[in-house]
Amino acid sequence: MTSAKPAHIAMFSIAAPGHVNPSIEVIRELVARGHRVSYAIPASFAERVAETGAVPVIWKSVLPTDDEPEAWGTELIDNIEPFLDDAVQALPQLAAAFEGDEPDLVLHDITAYPARVLAHRWGVPAISLSPNLVAWEGYEEEVAAPMTAELRASERGRAYYARFRAWLDENGIDEDPDRFVGRPRRSIVLIPRALQPYADRVDESVHTFVGSCQGDRSATQGTWRRPAAAEGKKILLVSLGSTFTKQPAFYRACIEAFGDLPDWHVVLQIGRFTDEADLGTVPANVEVHRWVPQLDILRQADAFITHAGAGGSQEGLATGTPMVAVPQAVDQFGNADMLASLGVARHVSMEEADAATLREAVLGLLADPQVAARAEEIRAQMATEGGTRQAADLIEAVLP
Numbered sequence: 118m119t120s121a122k123p124a125h126i127a128m129f130s131i132a133a134p135g136h137v138n139p140s141i142e143v144i145r146e147l148v149a150r151g152h153r154v155s156y157a158i159p160a161s162f163a164e165r166v167a168e169t170g171a172v173p174v175i176w177k178s179v180l181p182t183d184d185e186p187e188a189w190g191t192e193l194i195d196n197i198e199p200f201l202d203d204a205v206q207a208l209p210q211l212a213a214a215f216e217g218d219e220p221d222l223v224l225h226d227i228t229a230y231p232a233r234v235l236a237h238r239w240g241v242p243a244i245s246l247s248p249n250l251v252a253w254e255g256y257e258e259e260v261a262a263p264m265t266a267e268l269r270a271s272e273r274g275r276a277y278y279a280r281f282r283a284w285l286d287e288n289g290i291d292e293d294p295d296r297f298v299g300r301p302r303r304s305i306v307l308i309p310r311a312l313q314p315y316a317d318r319v320d321e322s323v324h325t326f327v328g329s330c331q332g333d334r335s336a337t338q339g340t341w342r343r344p345a346a347a348e349g350k351k352i353l354l355v356s357l358g359s360t361f362t363k364q365p366a367f368y369r370a371c372i373e374a375f376g377d378l379p380d381w382h383v384v385l386q387i388g389r390f391t392d393e394a395d396l397g398t399v400p401a402n403v404e405v406h407r408w409v410p411q412l413d414i415l416r417q418a419d420a421f422i423t424h425a426g427a428g429g430s431q432e433g434l435a436t437g438t439p440m441v442a443v444p445q446a447v448d449q450f451g452n453a454d455m456l457a458s459l460g461v462a463r464h465v466s467m468e469e470a471d472a473a474t475l476r477e478a479v480l481g482l483l484a485d486p487q488v489a490a491r492a493e494e495i496r497a498q499m500a501t502e503g504g505t506r507q508a509a510d511l512i513e514a515v516l517p
Contacts, residue, residue, distance in 0.1 A: 123151040124516050127220035129232035132159040134359050136226045139248035139307040142330040145169040146509040176210045204230035234288045242515050245301035249427040252299045253318040309499045328502030329431045338410040347382035351419040355385045358426045361445035362388025365395040373472035376400035420479045425452040437496035439482040443470050460491040
């Protein structure tokens with residue numbers, strides 16, 4: 118499906134891999150269909166966006182970066198306050214950037230609060246491109262209210278809600294702040310339905326699951342080739358993503374668990390915060406990298422030790438790879454539980470992730486024929502969800 122007339126579409130996101138990468142192929146597809154796509158993004162992701170053919174619209178963010186994960190703090194208020202701070206200061210920048218060139222349609226990440234305000238101001242439709250789970254019917258009562266009760270009772274929490282309320286009022290939006298954040302009017306969900314808790318209670322008139330939107334990443338990420346010494350061996354990928362990767366003890370445990378197994382070859386991604394010298398002696402069957410082409414390796418892998426971020430979780434499911442989920446933060450704990458409940462993963466806490474536990478978890482998964490059968494069943498189901506093309510069709514259907 119293509120629309121009769123190319124449109125000006127504006128996408129808004131923050132500078133974080135887990136928020137940009139899930140929808141990047143959708144943006145590429147919209148450009149390929151002839152639409153003019155402006156993409157509002159901080160400078161650190163401008164090159165990534167430009168590769169799709171979209172035009173980066175640069176704005177300055179005050180959010181903590183991947184270089185300072187500890188800046189996010191440890192309490193709920195520490196996690197949510199920065200997004201409001203960023204939205205308040207970003208809105209004037211973004212309004213000025215699009216003045217005289219307003220789009221026909223706004224697409225936005227779940228954290229891009231100014232996008233919904235601007236869509237309201239411009240009188241154009243807005244669609245959320247959600248990179249992770251969405252609220253189901255009853256979510257507020259079952260999850261949100263207990264979680265925010267203490268927050269709403271604290272001085273800092275009350276100040277946060279008062280400021281959010283004032284900002285929405287100032288912009289003519291009569292909506293509760295929590296509903297503004299968590300209840301978009303239209304949402305395309307970029308995860309497989311299998312990863313969504315209570316999927317049968319999600320309002321399908323609002324949310325449409327299209328599954329993982331994958332494309333050919335070889336030009337930007339390269340490819341991985343099995344070394345000659347690994348021929349005939351099982352392949353294990355270990356990755357904790359891009360942010361919470363300062364974990365030398367964990368990486369040493371992985372090396373200890375599999376470094377002496379002659380029929381295994383390990384690809385270990387350590388990110389930017391761990392010094393390779395801190396890993397100790399690395400056996401010949403373990404290759405260590407700062408970054409790897411994850412999806413390409415998973416297509417060849419037999420097992421995956423992951424932090425259970427939304428991207429890694431669905432890539433593991435899409436390739437039918439059994440997983441050991443060792444979550445580090447935020448939604449990863451829920452994802453780990455979902456993967457385990459699907460019968461394709463073990464959830465191991467970071468505190469328990471020693472060499473013996475990791476080895477037993479991986480070998481136990483591969484010894485269970487039901488795991489392989491379930492992984493293949495979910496992989497096949499995901500292949501029917503539509504992905505990039507379906508997402509682009511749904512977006513074009515909303516164009517004026």
